[in-house]
Amino acid sequence: MITATNLSKRYGKTLALDQVSFTIQAGEAVALWGANGAGKTTTLRCLLGVQGFEGELTVNGLDVRRNGKAARAVVGYVPQEAAFYDLTVLETLHFYARLKKAAAARIPAALEQVQLTGHAAKRVSMLSGGMKQRLALAVALLADPPILVLDEPTANLDVQAQRDFVHAIQSLNQAGKTIVFSSHRLDEVIALGSRVLVLADGRLTLDCQPHELAQKLGLHRWLRIWVAAQHHDDSLRVLNEQGYVFLPNGHSVYVQVNLGAKIAPLRSLEQARIPVEDFDFVDGELLARGDNHD
Numbered sequence: 001m002i003t004a005t006n007l008s009k010r011y012g013k014t015l016a017l018d019q020v021s022f023t024i025q026a027g028e029a030v031a032l033w034g035a036n037g038a039g040k041t042t043t044l045r046c047l048l049g050v051q052g053f054e055g056e057l058t059v060n061g062l063d064v065r066r067n068g069k070a071a072r073a074v075v076g077y078v079p080q081e082a083a084f085y086d087l088t089v090l091e092t093l094h095f096y097a098r099l100k101k102a103a104a105a106r107i108p109a110a111l112e113q114v115q116l117t118g119h120a121a122k123r124v125s126m127l128s129g130g131m132k133q134r135l136a137l138a139v140a141l142l143a144d145p146p147i148l149v150l151d152e153p154t155a156n157l158d159v160q161a162q163r164d165f166v167h168a169i170q171s172l173n174q175a176g177k178t179i180v181f182s183s184h185r186l187d188e189v190i191a192l193g194s195r196v197l198v199l200a201d202g203r204l205t206l207d208c209q210p211h212e213l214a215q216k217l218g219l220h221r222w223l224r225i226w227v228a229a230q231h232h233d234d235s236l237r238v239l240n241e242q243g244y245v246f247l248p249n250g251h252s253v254y255v256q257v258n259l260g261a262k263i264a265p266l267r268s269l270e271q272a273r274i275p276v277e278d279f280d281f282v283d284g285e286l287l288a289r290g291d292n293h294d
């Protein structure tokens, strides 16, 4: 569906992308992960055909450089924060349908896909941040493109709005859309991604499953758990059986957890009917310094 071969992009002296190659199959949901300035937005902008680059890039079989207009038509884009005129939701969608030469008959389906049907008559200025972002998604869906590209789409949303948005994208992915999104949030990458591409200083450094990301990048913390003395040995046995890395410490035990599954050991103990008296999170650095919290 998408093939990038030796994709490079230079802004003056900055090499924003350096010989990046990847393939994305139809129906995948691929996350781009990396620090600020790693090259995520630049990669997405190449996919959108809105900037020049070196290397080869095909989208849905179309060469982005030679056939930019046709390639752009198969990609729907959702920015981090869309700006709208102060029209109603419905008027906004009619405006963009005309602009994109999409059939107005698609509007009800697009509203339904983002759960905004009941809000069609509302002015955009009255919408919550989450609703505005879902409206941006509806705009991207107007031409019913097979590919959706999203640049940190939930970065400015509260927790509930993030969940709703991720849920909408999951449904679209299950319905067959190919998704490419950038994110700084591990839980979102795990919830939404079928694969993650890690960029660092413009280079592709890792291509892995989302659940492997935390471990491969060393993104873990320590969960400290207290159980009553009579359950102590049983708790260590359960943690051992479940394959956790753990360090018993006095009346407590430190368990290494991935940032995307911070309370998983608590669930394991609960399932084994071992009561947890208390728990806390400790930075890896703190533990390395040997701080004692008793």
Ligand code: ATP
Binding pocket: 011, 014, 015, 016, 034, 035, 036, 037, 038, 039, 040, 041, 042, 043
């Ligand atoms: P962020 O998470 O901050 O959005 P990113 O991973 O998306 O980061 P890019 O925006 O792709 O990173 O930027 C990659 C590099 O290219 C950075 O060093 C950035 O400063 C530089 N860069 C991006 N756009 C431009 C531009 N228009 N002009 C000059 N340099 C740019």
